[in-house]
Amino acid sequence: xxxxxxxxxxxxxxxxxxxxxxxxxxxxxxxxxxxxxxxxxxxxxxxxxxxxxxxxxxxxxxxxxxxxxxxxxxxxxxxxxxxxxxxxxxxxxxxxxxxxxxxxxxxxxxxxxxxxxxxxxxxxxxxxxxxx
Amino acid sequence: xxxxxxxxxxxxxxxxxxxxxxxxxxxxxxxxxxxxxxxxxxxxxxxxxxxxxxxxxxxxxxxxxxxxxxxxxxxxxxxxxxxxxxxxxxxxxxxxxxxxxxxxxxxxxxxxxxxxxxxxxxxxxxxxxxxxxxxxxxxxxxxx
Numbered sequence: 001x002x003x004x005x006x007x008x009x010x011x012x013x014x015x016x017x018x019x020x021x022x023x024x025x026x027x028x029x030x031x032x033x034x035x036x037x038x039x040x041x042x043x044x045x046x047x048x049x050x051x052x053x054x055x056x057x058x059x060x061x062x063x064x065x066x067x068x069x070x071x072x073x074x075x076x077x078x079x080x081x082x083x084x085x086x087x088x089x090x091x092x093x094x095x096x097x098x099x100x101x102x103x104x105x106x107x108x109x110x111x112x113x114x115x116x117x118x119x120x121x122x123x124x125x126x127x128x129x130x131x132x
Numbered sequence: 133x134x135x136x137x138x139x140x141x142x143x144x145x146x147x148x149x150x151x152x153x154x155x156x157x158x159x160x161x162x163x164x165x166x167x168x169x170x171x172x173x174x175x176x177x178x179x180x181x182x183x184x185x186x187x188x189x190x191x192x193x194x195x196x197x198x199x200x201x202x203x204x205x206x207x208x209x210x211x212x213x214x215x216x217x218x219x220x221x222x223x224x225x226x227x228x229x230x231x232x233x234x235x236x237x238x239x240x241x242x243x244x245x246x247x248x249x250x251x252x253x254x255x256x257x258x259x260x261x262x263x264x265x266x267x268x269x270x271x272x273x274x275x276x
Contacts, residue, residue: 012160
């Protein structure tokens with residue numbers, strides 16, 4: 001029982017807010033285009049892992065991985081970024097997936113905030129046990 | 133003995149606080165792949181810790197993660213049913229998931245939140261019981 005609840009909930013809040021940040025970045029870049037497939041924006045997602053294996057504790061982020069989906073290729077010869085064949089490459093962000101991610105992340109964040117406020121109240125009550 | 137007078141709720145409060153950490157960990161890891169939800173068998177752990185000191189401490193075998201189990205065994209009927217205070221390591225068990233999830237996570241967020249709420253209400257209840265017992269004791273001691 002190494003970690004306190006504040007550490008645990010705090011780590012979860014950090015992880016979820018990182019997830020919200022990557023989602024915001026993905027949605028913001030959903031319609032960015034580029035001239036080559038390599039430069040196209042790829043959706044990024046954090047990978048969560050438990051801090052301690054087989055033990056209770058908080059969450060850590062192992063890293064951020066880029067989605068491997070193929071970027072969308074469009075034929076737009078008039079576009080200033082179009083390559084020699086007249087193609088541009090859009091991002092591989094899936095808007096629906098990102099919206100679902102956003103809702104899930106904000107809900108998880110909320111649960112952790114509520115958890116902290118509940119525990120805070122309990123601790124205050126325990127501190128005041130001797131009174132009255 | 134004042135220990136006996138407060139024992140049940142003192143132990144209960146200690147275990148409730150531990151369980152809060154366990155449930156907090158479950159909720160915090162609700163989106164972590166391969167995380168397995170944990171919990172303790174509260175009634176058994178409390179009984180093992182001698183929380184219900186009116187009854188003889190019965191040895192209950194739990195399928196713990198490390199194979200050990202808390203509590204003292206009575207091997208002779210002249211043994212006093214002692215109780216140990218709720219130890220630092222209440223045995224944790226894995227929750228049986230209601231439905232399988234693709235990423236190997238067994239946390240049911242809604243259920244965990246309900247349990248968290250229940251646990252904190254019961255913590256408060258024990259706190260109130262201790263409060264009223266202490267104030268009752270003080271009233272009895274005063275020569276008014």
